[in-house]
Amino acid sequence: MRQFLLINIDPEHIPAIADRIENLCRGAGMNLSDAFKLKTCVTEAINNAVEHAYHFRRGTIDVDLGIEGEEFVVEISNETDGTTDPFDTRPVPETGAERGRGWQIISAWCDRASVSNRENRTIVRMAKRICN
């Protein structure tokens, strides 16, 4: 199974995309709890692109997902022109901070997660083992 989505950014649409990915995870045999966690991580990665890469302006995000071995892998990528903010992967913010929890959630709830830049794109790659 391999799927590729090209989405126009609109915060209103993110939940539907996340729901779709959760359903695909469930269809691949992932348990309910893990599918929910990966859905949350995907939401965080898309949110980050919407806010920090595109600053809520128009743009597109690629969602590339599929099964690799025993893992469900999702890559979220956005264009970057060198002026966009990088994904904030700094350590966990203080408890009372209002921002900065996206990477905390992704790194905790994915089995593997990374952020890279290539060919003018920022790519967040997230993998979670399929356990039923």
Added chain:
Amino acid sequence: MMNLTSETKGKVEIVYLPERLTMANSAVARHDIRELVDLGHALLVLDMSRLEFVDSSGLSVLVSAIKSARRVGGEVVLCQLRPQVQALVELTRLHELFEIFVDEPAAVAHLDARAAA
């Protein structure tokens, strides 16, 4: 209060969070709660019984709410968290910031006692 629903019980305001609290509606929710606090409702119970999905934008609304309330001597507590939402709250250590109650009466009683003190 245009978007979130709320109910007054004595000195306590119960705010019912929607099914989803995400980037799409977090700005409106933040505004609504701040407006409540500005109107003098600084003892807030955030009833999360309907909340099925929250992201970090939604969590920031909770933090914003408690900061706004505490700034004027108030407090915000949470109640009726679903297991998956509770897991996210604990992962992000917000359970260290908020008192969390199993049900609404317990949350209201806690804030009532605070108001009476």
